[in-house]
Amino acid sequence: MPLDVCQLPLVGGHPALDLVNTLERGAPPVDGYQPHDFLSDTSALLRWTTRVGLVSDAEADRVGRAWRDDPGAAHAGLTAVRNIREELHLVLLATIPDADGGAAGAQGGPGWGDPIAAGAALVGLQERWSGAAARATLVLDRGDPPEVRLAYGSVAAMLVADRIVESVLDVLLTTDLTRVRRCPLAEGGCGWLFLDQSRNGSRRWCRMADCGSTVKSRRLTERRRAARAGTR
Numbered sequence: 001m002p003l004d005v006c007q008l009p010l011v012g013g014h015p016a017l018d019l020v021n022t023l024e025r026g027a028p029p030v031d032g033y034q035p036h037d038f039l040s041d042t043s044a045l046l047r048w049t050t051r052v053g054l055v056s057d058a059e060a061d062r063v064g065r066a067w068r069d070d071p072g073a074a075h076a077g078l079t080a081v082r083n084i085r086e087e088l089h090l091v092l093l094a095t096i097p098d099a100d101g102g103a104a105g106a107q108g109g110p111g112w113g114d115p116i117a118a119g120a121a122l123v124g125l126q127e128r129w130s131g132a133a134a135r136a137t138l139v140l141d142r143g144d145p146p147e148v149r150l151a152y153g154s155v156a157a158m159l160v161a162d163r164i165v166e167s168v169l170d171v172l173l174t175t176d177l178t179r180v181r182r183c184p185l186a187e188g189g190c191g192w193l194f195l196d197q198s199r200n201g202s203r204r205w206c207r208m209a210d211c212g213s214t215v216k217s218r219r220l221t222e223r224r225r226a227a228r229a230g231t232r
């Protein structure tokens with residue numbers, strides 16, 4: 001049984017990368033198989049967004065009320081987030097040199113790691129950001145030191161999508177994109193993305209305890225089988 005969104009491992013190192021990892025990325029789309037989407041409905045989306053800290057509990061209550069009053073707006077919010085997620089995935093794949101040792105296209109379907117698809121995805125993200133920016137407000141925090149900040153999410157029904165766009169822009173504009181990795185599909189990994197924050201930049205697996213050790217134990221079994229075959 002698939003995990004609930006609240007048990008989903010957060011391995012991305014940034015909420016925007018964790019967003020990409022709310023969809024199963026490993027299995028190639030064959031025989032009508034649909035990868036599992038942890039953002040299965042608006043309630044799962046709201047729980048996930050609160051869990052990763054993009055909205056506060058009070059804001060989640062406000063969004064929940066707005067979505068109950070207007071199911072169409074709720075659906076639009078979920079659709080927007082799913083589209084943002086796929087657009088970000090396409091852009092990030094294009095930043096990973098030779099994503100998955102050249103097997104990305106075969107494993108992921110057409111368009112993966114493709115600069116034209118990534119360019120189209122950036123246009124989509126820019127449109128979503130300009131919508132979010134139009135709803136954002138400049139706020140003066142009179143703390144010590146005082147600061148003025150751009151607060152996204154003034155419209156409750158679009159607050160979740162707008163905060164997610166803000167997070168996506170943050171990862172694209174302020175992080176070192178040479179640190180974005182993909183858990184290697186061609187070697188039995190899951191295809192999730194993460195920021196490699198290890199000092200020497202050598203992290204390969206999204207979760208060593210999970211993907212890395214599964215692959216290692218399978219290799220060991222294969223080696224033993226080959227050794228037994230060799231001694232016959």
Ligand SMILES: [Zn+2]
Nearest residue numbers: 183190206211
């Ligand atoms: Zn993995």
